[in-house]
Amino acid sequence: MPVSLEVRGLSKRFGGIVVADAIDLELRAGRIVGLIGPNGAGKTSFFNLVSGVVRPDSGTVALEGRDLTGMKAHRRARLGLGRTWQSLRLFPSLSVLYNLLIGARHYPGERLATLILEHGRVHRAEKAGRQRALEVLQRTGLDGFAHREVGSVPFGQQKLIGVARALMNEPRCLLLDEPMAGVEGQAYRTIQSLVRTLAAEGISVCVVEHNVAFIRDLCDEGVFMFAGRVLARGTVESLIADRRLTELYFGT
Amino acid sequence: MEYLYTIAILMALNVILASSFNFVIGYGGLISIAHPVFYAIGAYGSALLARDGGVPVLLAIPAGALIALAASVLVALPSVRISGDYLLIGSIGVQLGILEAIKNVGWTGGAGGLTNIPALLRPGTDHGVYVALVVALAVLSVLLLHWITRSGYGRAMSAMRDDELAFAALGRNAVAMKVAIFALGCGLAGLAGGLYAHYFRFLAPAQFDILQSAALLTMVVVGGMRSTFGPILGAIVLEVLPQAITFLDLPAGLLGPMQGILFTGLVLVFMFIRPQGLIAAGSVWRGRALEEGHAGQS
Amino acid sequence: MFSPLILVQILWTSLATTSCFVLFALAFALVLKVNRVFNFAQAAIMTVAFYAAFTAVARGGAPGWAGLLAALAGAAFMAVALQVLGFRALQRRRASSMFVFIFTLIVSELISYVAMLLFGTWPATIFPSLFWPVTMVGGIAVSQWDMLALGATAVALIATFAFLHLSRIGQAMTAVADNPDLAAFYGIDRNRAQLAAMVLAGLINGLAMFLYGTRAQVQPTSAIELLLFAIAATIIGGIGNLGGAVVTAVVLGLVQNASVLFIPSEWQGFLLYFFLFLAIVLFPRGVHLPVRKRPFRTVAAAARRPEEPAGG
Numbered sequence: 111m112p113v114s115l116e117v118r119g120l121s122k123r124f125g126g127i128v129v130a131d132a133i134d135l136e137l138r139a140g141r142i143v144g145l146i147g148p149n150g151a152g153k154t155s156f157f158n159l160v161s162g163v164v165r166p167d168s169g170t171v172a173l174e175g176r177d178l179t180g181m182k183a184h185r186r187a188r189l190g191l192g193r194t195w196q197s198l199r200l201f202p203s204l205s206v207l208y209n210l211l212i213g214a215r216h217y218p219g220e221r222l223a224t225l226i227l228e229h230g231r232v233h234r235a236e237k238a239g240r241q242r243a244l245e246v247l248q249r250t251g252l253d254g255f256a257h258r259e260v261g262s263v264p265f266g267q268q269k270l271i272g273v274a275r276a277l278m279n280e281p282r283c284l285l286l287d288e289p290m291a292g293v294e295g296q297a298y299r300t301i302q303s304l305v306r307t308l309a310a311e312g313i314s315v316c317v318v319e320h321n322v323a324f325i326r327d328l329c330d331e332g333v334f335m336f337a338g339r340v341l342a343r344g345t346v347e348s349l350i351a352d353r354r355l356t357e358l359y360f361g362t
Numbered sequence: 363m364e365y366l367y368t369i370a371i372l373m374a375l376n377v378i379l380a381s382s383f384n385f386v387i388g389y390g391g392l393i394s395i396a397h398p399v400f401y402a403i404g405a406y407g408s409a410l411l412a413r414d415g416g417v418p419v420l421l422a423i424p425a426g427a428l429i430a431l432a433a434s435v436l437v438a439l440p441s442v443r444i445s446g447d448y449l450l451i452g453s454i455g456v457q458l459g460i461l462e463a464i465k466n467v468g469w470t471g472g473a474g475g476l477t478n479i480p481a482l483l484r485p486g487t488d489h490g491v492y493v494a495l496v497v498a499l500a501v502l503s504v505l506l507l508h509w510i511t512r513s514g515y516g517r518a519m520s521a522m523r524d525d526e527l528a529f530a531a532l533g534r535n536a537v538a539m540k541v542a543i544f545a546l547g548c549g550l551a552g553l554a555g556g557l558y559a560h561y562f563r564f565l566a567p568a569q570f571d572i573l574q575s576a577a578l579l580t581m582v583v584v585g586g587m588r589s590t591f592g593p594i595l596g597a598i599v600l601e602v603l604p605q606a607i608t609f610l611d612l613p614a615g616l617l618g619p620m621q622g623i624l625f626t627g628l629v630l631v632f633m634f635i636r637p638q639g640l641i642a643a644g645s646v647w648r649g650r651a652l653e654e655g656h657a658g659q660s
Numbered sequence: 661m662f663s664p665l666i667l668v669q670i671l672w673t674s675l676a677t678t679s680c681f682v683l684f685a686l687a688f689a690l691v692l693k694v695n696r697v698f699n700f701a702q703a704a705i706m707t708v709a710f711y712a713a714f715t716a717v718a719r720g721g722a723p724g725w726a727g728l729l730a731a732l733a734g735a736a737f738m739a740v741a742l743q744v745l746g747f748r749a750l751q752r753r754r755a756s757s758m759f760v761f762i763f764t765l766i767v768s769e770l771i772s773y774v775a776m777l778l779f780g781t782w783p784a785t786i787f788p789s790l791f792w793p794v795t796m797v798g799g800i801a802v803s804q805w806d807m808l809a810l811g812a813t814a815v816a817l818i819a820t821f822a823f824l825h826l827s828r829i830g831q832a833m834t835a836v837a838d839n840p841d842l843a844a845f846y847g848i849d850r851n852r853a854q855l856a857a858m859v860l861a862g863l864i865n866g867l868a869m870f871l872y873g874t875r876a877q878v879q880p881t882s883a884i885e886l887l888l889f890a891i892a893a894t895i896i897g898g899i900g901n902l903g904g905a906v907v908t909a910v911v912l913g914l915v916q917n918a919s920v921l922f923i924p925s926e927w928q929g930f931l932l933y934f935f936l937f938l939a940i941v942l943f944p945r946g947v948h949l950p951v952r953k954r955p956f957r958t959v960a961a962a963a964r965r966p967e968e969p970a971g972g
C-alpha cells in the first residue's frame with residue numbers, strides 16, 4: 111500500500127523536556143496505526159508537530175509525497191491532514207452544523223474581498239458546504255443534532271463532532287487523539303465503524319488511545335512511544351505481550 | 363442650524379468609527395487602541411492630497427481611506443503573526459508614535475494643525491447636503507459590517523475567537539483573516555477621517571489623541587460589544603453627554619479632563635456592572651435568516 | 661570626532677538616567693511573570709506615585725524623604741487597589757484577557773485625567789529645581805542625583821532579587837509564575853502571591869517615579885510613554901525573564917540617551933517607538949503558539965501548552 115504520511119527525524123524539546131526525539135514513522139493508505147504509550151510520552155506533541163500546530167526543532171513531514179515541513183497548520187489541513195483534539199476544542203459559540211462548516215474544504219467567502227465582490231460564488235459554495243456537512247452529519251449519526259449548540263450535546267457525540275469536523279476537509283490522513291476517552295454506548299460503536307470505513311476508503315489513520323480493546327480490535331499495527339521516542343512497533347498483540355513495554359506503560 | 367449640522371455630522375462619523383472599531387475588537391477579537399490614528403491618517407492623507415497634491419476632494423477622500431487601510435496592514439502583519447497581545451502593544455506604539463511624528467514634521471502643519479483644507483462642497487451649498495452624505499455613508503458602513511458578521515465570514519470570525527488552534531487545524535487561515543478584519547475596520551476609520559477633514563477644514567494632532575481611543579472604547583463597551591446597534595447607541599450617547607458638559611460652562615482647562623474622566627469612568631462602571639453593555643450580544647453566533655436555512659434554530 | 665572623555669561623560673550620564681527606566685521595566689516584567697497580565701495600569705501607579713510626592717514636597721513643603729515615602733505609599737496603595745478591586749474581581753468572573761487589557765488601559769487613562777483635573781496639564785517637578793550639585797571625578801561631571809539614582813537602583817535590584825529567591829513569599833511568587841496549577845497543588849496561595857507581586861512592583865515604581873520626578877518634568881500623560889519603554893525592554897528581554905528585562909532596559913536606555921550624538925534631539929523620543937517596533941517584529945522570543953484563551957492568562961506568557969497533557 112502506498113505511503114501516505116512520512117515523518118523523518120522529527121525532534122522537539124521544550125526547555126529540558128524532550129517531547130520528540132528523532133521520530134521516524136510511516137502511515138500507509140488504508141491502514142490504521144495505534145499510537146500507545148503512557149501519559150506524557152509525547153503522543154499529543156507528535157500530533158501537534160505533524161499537524162503544524164507546534165514547530166519542530168528538526169525533522170521533516172511529507173503527505174503523499176508532498177513536503178509539508180515548515181508549512182503552517184492551515185495549509186497542511188487543506189492538503190489533507192486532518193486531526194482531532196484530546197480536549198475536543200469545539201467552537202462553543204456555533205451550532206453543530208456550523209462547527210462542521212468551519213472545516214469546509216472550499217470556502218471562497220473566507221476572503222473578505224471575494225465575499226463582498228463575488229457574492230454569488232460564495233453563496234453557491236455555502237450551499238455546497240452545507241450539503242456536505244449534512245452528509246457528514248448523517249454518516250456520523252449526528253443528523254439529529256445539526257442545530258443544537260455543541261455544549262448541549264452528550265459527550266460521546268461531542269467527540270464525534272470533532273471527527274466529523276475534520277472530515278469536512280476530505281482528509282487523506284487522519285490523526286485521532288484519544289477519540290474514545292469517556293465514550294461508550296452508541297457513540298463508541300459509531301466511532302469504531304466510522305474509522306474502519308474511512309480506512310477502507312483509503313485514508314491513513316493514526317489513533318492515540320488508552321483503551322486496549324479498542325486498539326486491538328481496530329488497528330493493523332501498533333507503535334509504542336515513551337519519552338518522545340518510538341520504542342517499538344509491530345502488531346498490537348506483540349506490543350501488549352512485551353513485558354518491558356507494559357512495565358513502562360504502567361510505570362512500575 | 364449650523365450647530366445641529368455639526369452635531370449630526372460628528373455623530374454620524376462617530377457611528378462609523380465605533381462600528382468599525384467594534385468590528386476590529388469585538389468581532390475580530392483584535393485588541394487595538396490605534397483606531398484614532400487611522401482616523402487621523404485618513405484625514406491628513408485626504409487633506410494633504412487635496413490641498414497640496416491638487417487631487418479632487420471627491421477622489422482624495424477614498425484615497426485617504428486606502429492610505430489608512432494600507433498603513434493598518436503594515437501594522438497588523440508583523441504583530442498579528444505572533445499573537446494577539448502584540449497587536450495591542452504595537453497599536454499603542456503606533457498611536458503615540460504617529461501622532462508624535464505628525465507633531466514634529468513640517469508638512470502636516472505640526473502641532474499647530476493643518477489649515478486651509480479644501481472643502482468638498484462649493485461655497486454657498488447648503489450644508490444639509492453634507493449631513494445627508496455623511497449619514498448615508500454611516501448607514502452603508504453599518505450595513506456592510508452587519509452583513510459581513512452575519513455571513514459565513516462572521517461565522518468563521520466567531521470560530522476563530524473561540525479557538526484559534528482548532529480553527530487553523532481545520533484549514534482556516536487565522537492570520538489572513540485578522541489582517542483583513544483589521545484593514546477593513548481601519549480603512550473605514552480612514553474614510554471617516556477624510557469626511558471630517560473636508561467639512562471642518564482644520565486638523566490638529568490633539569484631535570486624534572488617546573482621549574479619542576478612550577472615547578471609542580467607551581462607545582463600544584458601553585453600547586455593547588459585538589452587537590450591531592450597541593456601538594451606534596454608544597456613539598450617540600457619547601456625542602450627547604459631552605455636549606451636556608459643555609453647557610455646564612466649565613473653564614476650558616477642566617473640560618478636557620472632565621470628558622476624559624466621564625469616558626473612562628463610564629467604561630469602568632460598565633465593565634463591572636454590566637459587562638455586556640447596553641445592548642447585549644448573545645454568546646451564540648446567528649447568521650442571517652437565509653443562511654440559517656431554518657425558521658427557528660434549535 | 662568626540663574625545664574619549666566626552667564619550668565617558670555621555671555614557672555615565674546615560675547610565676544614571678537609565679536607572680529609573682530599569683526599575684520600570686523590572687516592575688512590569690515582574691507583574692507579567694507572576695500575574696500574567698500586561699499591566700498597563702502600571703502607568704496609573706506611576707502617576708499616583710509622582711503626584712503623591714509632588715503634593716507632599718512641592719505643595720506641602722515636606723522634606724525629600726517624606727516625598728519618597730509618599731510616593732511609595734501612593735504606589736503601593738494604587739497597586740493593592742488594582743489587584744483587589746480590579747484584577748481579582750475580573751479573575752473571579754473569568755473575564756477574557758481582552759477585557760483585562762481594556763481594564764488596565766482604561767484605569768491608566770482615568771488616573772491621568774484625574775491628575776489633569778487636580779494638577780493641570782503643565783509639567784511639574786518634585787523639587788523646585790532640577791539642578792543637583794556636581795563634583796568632578798577624573799574630568800567627568802558626576803551629579804549627586806546620578807549617585808543617588810544609581811545607588812538606589814542597585815539597592816532596589818539586589819533587594820528584589822534577594823526577596824524573590826530567599827523569602828518564602830518570593831519563592832511562592834516564582835512558583836506561581838512557573839506553574840500556577842502545580843503551585844496550587846502544593847498549597848501556595850495564588851491570590852497572595854499575586855498581591856505580593858503587585859505590591860512589590862508598586863514599591864519599585866514608587867521609588868523609580870520619585871527618582872525620575874526629581875530629575876525631569878512630569879505631566880499627567882508622561883507615565884504612559886515611560887511605560888512603553890518598559891514594555892519594549894520586557895519583550896526584547898524575553899517574557900518571563902526578569903534579568904533579561906533589566907539588562908535590556910540598560911542597553912536600550914544607553915542607546916536612547918546616547919542617541920543625542922547621532923540624531924536630532926526632537927527625534928530622540930521617536931527612538932522609543934522604533935524599539936517597540938523592533939521588539940515586536942524581531943524579538944518575539946519566549947513566545948509559543950497562542951493557546952485557546954484561558955481566562956486571565958495572557959497568550960504570550962512563556963511556556964504555553966498547545967494541548968493540555970493528558971489528565972488521566
Ligand SMILES: Nc1ncnc2c1ncn2[C@@H]1O[C@H](COP(=O)(O)OP(=O)(O)O)[C@@H](O)[C@H]1O
Nearest residue numbers: 124149150151152153154155964965966969970
Ligand atoms: N508547549 C509545551 N511546553 C512545555 N512542555 C510541554 C508542552 N507541550 C507538551 N509538553 C510536555 O511534553 C510532554 C509530553 O506531553 P504530551 O505530548 O501531551 O503527552 P501524551 O499525549 O503522550 O500524554 C509532557 O511532559 C508535557 O508536559
Ligand SMILES: [Mg+2]
Nearest residue numbers: 153154196970
Ligand atoms: Mg495526549
